[in-house]
Amino acid sequence: GPAGASAAIYAARKGVRTGLVAERFGGQVGDTLGIENFVSVAYTEGPKLVAALESHVRSYGVEVLTGQRVEALVPGDLHTVRLAGGAELHARTVILATGAKWREMKVPGEAAYRTKGVAFCPHCDGPLFKGRPVAVIGGGNSGVEAAIDLAGIVSRVTLLEFDGQLRADAVLQERLRALPNVDIRVNAQTTEVTGDGAKVDGLWYTDRATGERRRVDVAGIFVQIGLVPSTDWLRGTVALTRWGEIEVDARGQTSVPGVFAAGDATTVPYKQIVIAMGDGAKASLAAFEHLVRTAGRVAA
Numbered sequence: 001g002p003a004g005a006s007a008a009i010y011a012a013r014k015g016v017r018t019g020l021v022a023e024r025f026g027g028q029v030g031d032t033l034g035i036e037n038f039v040s041v042a043y044t045e046g047p048k049l050v051a052a053l054e055s056h057v058r059s060y061g062v063e064v065l066t067g068q069r070v071e072a073l074v075p076g077d078l079h080t081v082r083l084a085g086g087a088e089l090h091a092r093t094v095i096l097a098t099g100a101k102w103r104e105m106k107v108p109g110e111a112a113y114r115t116k117g118v119a120f121c122p123h124c125d126g127p128l129f130k131g132r133p134v135a136v137i138g139g140g141n142s143g144v145e146a147a148i149d150l151a152g153i154v155s156r157v158t159l160l161e162f163d164g165q166l167r168a169d170a171v172l173q174e175r176l177r178a179l180p181n182v183d184i185r186v187n188a189q190t191t192e193v194t195g196d197g198a199k200v201d202g203l204w205y206t207d208r209a210t211g212e213r214r215r216v217d218v219a220g221i222f223v224q225i226g227l228v229p230s231t232d233w234l235r236g237t238v239a240l241t242r243w244g245e246i247e248v249d250a251r252g253q254t255s256v257p258g259v260f261a262a263g264d265a266t267t268v269p270y271k272q273i274v275i276a277m278g279d280g281a282k283a284s285l286a287a288f289e290h291l292v293r294t295a296g297r298v299a300a
Contacts (some may be wrong), residue, residue: 001027003263004097006280012060026050093287096261100227109193117200122146138224144168160188252283
């Protein structure tokens, strides 16, 4: 994603032999439609930004390995990165920029109807529900942006927020409330996803203010309630918070010397593209300083 791409560019510019390993280049950004808060760019789209990032990374001769899942990190003077296929990479410094994945509601019916009406990517799956009603779960920036995007495609959007008010930026809330086919319901705790066995037909939620159980008939449900760091494979290797975020200091240093981290997988607050890019650059510069300080200890 943005953090890894930024880290790779900054490392390569320092003349360090650099490799980038990823299951797919771009991460979550590839699933994002409209991006309007990337400073100096009034509007772009996820796939377009991903293409630009990859082109920039490759222009520096970075060795890019895609379609690869990393399953273990073994710290040492030369750190070992073990791939799921059995291959191993060895490096004096490692920057972890594994990002995060969508958080699930963990309610009955959600797993059973995933890809059958339960979705996590409005950009990818929104067009499948053209002209039909959908629900968006979550009133933060992601949820409100999803509702805005979907409102131009579907017949009706019902946005359900657990809290007593929406948490999205004011400008997004204003835009959402101006749409005629959006119904906003706060204090709404989703309790069940229902369907006919083949596809979603609605959901049940509890009104937390009154205790009343209510139903919404929809063809699709877009879950936008936050992110879970992609760090399970790092447990026992680097220090993680109870939420699974990689603990880093101001320079992106983890609990393991020579292992740095950046982006949505870390404790750095506010998961945003521009912040991830800055984190990646910072971690890369710190990794370079580490290489300078430890020069001679390990063969390059």
